[in-house]
Amino acid sequence: MxxxxxxxxxxxxxxxxxxxxxxYKNLAKQYHPDLNKDSSSAEKFKEINEAAAVLADDQKREQYDRFGTTAEQFRGFEGFDFSDFMSDIGGFDFDQVFESFFGGGFGRRRRRGPSRGSDLRYDIEITLEEAAKGAAKQISIPKLMKCEKCNGRGAESEKDIVSCPDCSGSGVHRREQRTPFGIFATQTTCRKCRGQGTYIKKECANCDGTGVVRKTRKLEIKIPAGAEEETNLRIAGEGEAGEKGAEPGDLYIIIHVKQHGIFERHGDDIYTKANVPFAIAVLGGEIEVPTLDGKAKLKIPPGTQSNTVFRMKGKGIPYLHGSGQGDELIEVVIEVPEKLSKRQKELLKEFEKESEHKKGFFGRIF
Ligand SMILES: [Zn+2]
Ligand SMILES: [Zn+2]
Structure with a gap:
């Protein structure tokens, strides 16, 4: 921060x-450079104004609370031109200054343009296979879109947009206050044109002059291979349209990966269990196992014990960032046969007899 x-x-x-x-009022009085001759007071005064400009504005305050910063801090502070009243402390109207933080009409500010469209959030659920391979998904989102009829300008026709008669197109009203200390000027935003300097004589009937209409937007979005739970994609310009042709917001797609019936995901690796017939575990062989690409063969070495975990390299999920991919981990469970034929029983008894020689008395089962 x-x-x-x-x-x-x-x-x-x-x-x-x-x-x-x-x-703010108390501090501004205390640190105003004309009242406080301390060399650091000008800097402190500027800081107080900067803080008040942010905290007095709901939107800026929210942004500051969330991100610890405001757009102003990136651009350099410009919302408040304090050189204008440096010499006018007598007539300094703190309320006026404070109000200016809301309306933005103080000092030599630029005209206020129409505001940018809102950002949108869309939550989408995908399967593990889609997360592994990437996917193209069709989505429909209801949102404010630019009015086609007036091309977002809000006027019935081009000639219906005229310079605001109230403020002569400046977007502000300037008021001067004479005080014993000099002239103190304040500016307020023009109400008729809301600071925009232009005024629409005849509004577009399709959008009631707003320049935007609510519609459903169909979009195809690309899910990148390796997407995880909460991966988010920003699609610039696909948020809501800004009013009167202003920049649109962005669309944020938040990805959720559904639980899979067979696989558990551990980062970029996937994990599953597979049964191995008793004889194959003992003698070695091959079993068929599921992978994200369909069935595959897994080699079982002779003498494999239950709960052994085999790793199939590269059968996991591709890395979202960078090349390469995770593995598939397969934990094997040895199947103990429950129903045996007479012949199988005999063979096993035979087998056990063979084992008895090696294990002695304690190895006896039957
Ligand atoms: Zn329109
Ligand atoms: Zn005006």
Whole structure:
């Protein structure tokens, strides 16, 4: 976490907007560079403003709480132009400044554009075979899509989009306050055009001027070989359409892998059990085992004991990242025959007699 904004404002993580506002006011008065001549106060003042700009904005605060950072921190802080009122402390209206954090209309801010579309999440269930081999899946998602009729602009026709008459297309209203210390200017977002500078005379009937309509989008998504539970795929631009032609959000596909009837997954390896007939375990031979590619032969060496685990190299799941793949592990269980023919019984008794010579008294079974 880059900076602890809660600590900077001296408030709790659970602080309400009112508490944040109060803390901000107190600190801003204390550290305003015109009132506090300490050399570090300008830096501190900037920090307080930065913290308040984030914590006063629900969306930014949520993002900050979740990720410990905000988009502003990547771009460099630009939401608040504090040079504008450096010399105007007398008329400094803290409420006004605070409100500007919500409306974004303070200082020399750029015009507010329409907002980006929301990101979407789609959970999809796949089989272990699909996880191993990769798959193409058809999905349908209901979402906001760009209105085709107005091409997302929201107007009945091109000529219905006009410069906002209220703010002359600037998107803001500027107000100057004269104070004994100088002129203090504030800007508020134009209500008529909501800061966009343009105004639609006649709205598109198909989307009621929003530029978006709710539709079902059919998509084919590619599941990569090696996908695991909770693997997520980001499909850029397949979230909801932004209002009035703004950038769309992204679609996040969250993968869930179904339990398999035969195989258990251990990372990139798969595990299963197989029965080995008694005679093959003793004499050696081959058994048929299931794999993700169908049936395969597994060599059983003579004298194989129950619960021996055999490894079939490369029969597991491909690595999601990098080349190569896991193995298949097969634990063998020796089958003890339950129903024997007369002849089989005789042979086994014969066999046991042979063994008696070697094992002596304690080896006797029959
Ligand atoms: Zn439309
Ligand atoms: Zn306007």
């Amino acid at each position: 880059a900076k602890d904004y809660y600590k900077i404002l001296g408030v709790d993580k659970t602080a309400t907007k009112e508490e944040i506002k109060k803390a």
